[in-house]
Amino acid sequence: MADTNEAGRLKQETAVEKLLRRPEIGSFVVMLVIIVALAIASDGKSFNALGLKNNIAIIAQYGIIATGAAVLMIAGEFDLSIGSMIGFAGMAMSMMLKWGLPFGMGDATPITAFIVTLAMTLALGWLIGTVVVRSGLSSFIVTLAFLFFLRGVTEVSFRLINKSTQISGLPDYKEESWFANLLGGDVFGWFYDLWFMLGGNLNRRGEQWVEGFDARFLWWLVIAGVAYFVLSRTQIGNWIYATGDNKEAARANGVPVNRVKIGLFMFTAFCATMFAACQVFDTNTSDAAKGNLMELFAIAIAVVGGTLMTGGFGSVIGVVFGAITVGLVANAVFFIPAIDGAWFRVFLGGILLAAVFANERIRKRITGGI
Amino acid sequence: MADPYLRVEGLVKRFGPFTALGGVDLEVFPGEVHCLLGDNGAGKSTLIKTLAGVHEPTEGKIYIEGKSVEFRSPRDASDAGIGTVYQDLAINQLLSVTRNFFMGRELKGPLGTLRMDEMNKIAHDEMLKIGIDFSDPTQAVGTMSGGQRQTLAIARAIYFGAKVLILDEPTSALGQKQQMGVLKTIKKVRARGDIAIIFITHNEIHSRLVGDRFTFLALGQTIGAGTNAEIGDEEMRRLMSGGAEMGDLEQELAAI
Numbered sequence A: 001m002a003d004t005n006e007a008g009r010l011k012q013e014t015a016v017e018k019l020l021r022r023p024e025i026g027s028f029v030v031m032l033v034i035i036v037a038l039a040i041a042s043d044g045k046s047f048n049a050l051g052l053k054n055n056i057a058i059i060a061q062y063g064i065i066a067t068g069a070a071v072l073m074i075a076g077e078f079d080l081s082i083g084s085m086i087g088f089a090g091m092a093m094s095m096m097l098k099w100g101l102p103f104g105m106g107d108a109t110p111i112t113a114f115i116v117t118l119a120m121t122l123a124l125g126w127l128i129g130t131v132v133v134r135s136g137l138s139s140f141i142v143t144l145a146f147l148f149f150l151r152g153v154t155e156v157s158f159r160l161i162n163k164s165t166q167i168s169g170l171p172d173y174k175e176e177s178w179f180a181n182l183l184g185g186d187v188f189g190w191f192y193d194l195w196f197m198l199g200g201n202l203n204r205r206g207e208q209w210v211e212g213f214d215a216r217f218l219w220w221l222v223i224a225g226v227a228y229f230v231l232s233r234t235q236i237g238n239w240i241y242a243t244g245d246n247k248e249a250a251r252a253n254g255v256p257v258n259r260v261k262i263g264l265f266m267f268t269a270f271c272a273t274m275f276a277a278c279q280v281f282d283t284n285t286s287d288a289a290k291g292n293l294m295e296l297f298a299i300a301i302a303v304v305g306g307t308l309m310t311g312g313f314g315s316v317i318g319v320v321f322g323a324i325t326v327g328l329v330a331n332a333v334f335f336i337p338a339i340d341g342a343w344f345r346v347f348l349g350g351i352l353l354a355a356v357f358a359n360e361r362i363r364k365r366i367t368g369g370i
Numbered sequence B: 001m002a003d004p005y006l007r008v009e010g011l012v013k014r015f016g017p018f019t020a021l022g023g024v025d026l027e028v029f030p031g032e033v034h035c036l037l038g039d040n041g042a043g044k045s046t047l048i049k050t051l052a053g054v055h056e057p058t059e060g061k062i063y064i065e066g067k068s069v070e071f072r073s074p075r076d077a078s079d080a081g082i083g084t085v086y087q088d089l090a091i092n093q094l095l096s097v098t099r100n101f102f103m104g105r106e107l108k109g110p111l112g113t114l115r116m117d118e119m120n121k122i123a124h125d126e127m128l129k130i131g132i133d134f135s136d137p138t139q140a141v142g143t144m145s146g147g148q149r150q151t152l153a154i155a156r157a158i159y160f161g162a163k164v165l166i167l168d169e170p171t172s173a174l175g176q177k178q179q180m181g182v183l184k185t186i187k188k189v190r191a192r193g194d195i196a197i198i199f200i201t202h203n204e205i206h207s208r209l210v211g212d213r214f215t216f217l218a219l220g221q222t223i224g225a226g227t228n229a230e231i232g233d234e235e236m237r238r239l240m241s242g243g244a245e246m247g248d249l250e251q252e253l254a255a256i
């Protein structure tokens, strides 16, 4: 073009300036503020050995489904069926464990119960995605339909087969099955062992207090790590961003946008299933109401983490910060008994609104202000 | 003269009852700029979308180097060497220059990972070749000017082996200086000698400046064709306005 010395027009940024322009910076600062405020207000209790474990447990739960929701949002779609999918998956798994596999396939083991459930939820994710891309309807309305449908199916199945909408008192599969232990047992025991060796992590009798984190911590790290890698480093990641940014442009360049979307609806279903599996094998219970409202938390955390509602932009790292922030505040009432637990929702509403405005500013900066 | 790289014969495209193209012929030669001219709604975009594999022709044939071809998807067309720069450019604003450049044809390492450094370098070098030095290929396209976006789309098409470069109104939304920039780019691509360019425009001056050969469409029909030298200014204006006599139009305007 006329201005051939384009290079001269770009100011060289320092590393710090680059860092400050990263989209995750907002959610990172909010997270730091919350961590410090909570440590002070709870007198350090929220980050002692047990406090840390309990906080991470809820953060990981949020993190798992928010990762799924965020990646799907980057591709330009929503999934309101996540919460009901959690309930459905938990119901399916626990009922198979209690009453055996469907179609007379015999007794279930943790592995077979998980695999059959995952096959069902992935098929449902595929169905939801296919309905969305084929009909061209808004995913908001299609997945809202599945929110009701799946929750209803969960309750009805419970009542028909189990006569009650809860299952409790399943055997503790963790004891025998390595697989159940992988989902519901403890992980990173070395961390707490080390803490104990260094003179901390003691209970009242002076023994080691906490043995390890809940396994879902590991699953969250795996899911977020893979999502981060795929989004930022792979061809599929490029396609996901392009699908959410300008679907027609992506299609004209040969990106299979429908397959990308269907795949991501299956990914949110997978995340919901992992959420449910960790819960079932941790507590050996399930309940038709499990996962209620989780789809909304997942979307809220994705937005707090810097994901654009309009698609095409977002980062898994931001969502990690978002999950930590929201998880800590959700749990705060246990460490600061004086406060009313409902403040959590006040906080979430406020921070969500602030995040939407911040994200919009970032979008305008990138697109040159339209 | 050399054989045409691309030849279109009796191309018909109907959308339901509506005939957008009613039997169009076209020949494009390597190293030439072929201007496709005609009023709004004449069918220019429909024609090139058919060439680009977006629409399937209802009737008629497309030949590449003398061989009959059928395109089922944009991918088929681009594999056959047809590179299209759409009116809307097919660009993702929020993504970086490099990611747009390689969209759909990313360079992959093991595990499907992107070879990002290599891709950044190629995107930068290819754009430099046709006229812009874009120092930071990791910058989002949303911040680029309209002319720079055109250059990106053109460089992308050429890099991925376009033998026919189709430009749908590349100058229409640009300022004077940037329009000239795009014309320069077209000239540079033409000078390579191995690429045929189909250039759609409503601008008579632009087509005179860079065009070797013209085809005029009106209401889905070819109403005229010829080389730059063959077609006089009067004739050109008459054909560009769909065959109406300029004199008549002047009278009509005067009567208001």
Ligand SMILES: Nc1ncnc2c1ncn2[C@@H]1O[C@H](COP(=O)(O)OP(=O)(O)OP(=O)(O)O)[C@@H](O)[C@H]1O
Pocket: B015, B018, B020, B038, B039, B040, B041, B042, B043, B044, B045, B046, B047
């Ligand atoms: N997908 C479609 N379905 C129905 N009609 C269509 C479709 N695409 C184009 N048309 C019609 O075909 C005709 C030709 O449209 P086209 O876009 O090819 O015109 P054009 O020559 O590119 O005009 P312009 O100069 O305004 O870009 C128009 O009447 C248009 O309404």
Ligand SMILES: [Mg+2]
Pocket: B044, B045, B046, B087, B168
């Ligand atoms: Mg057009």
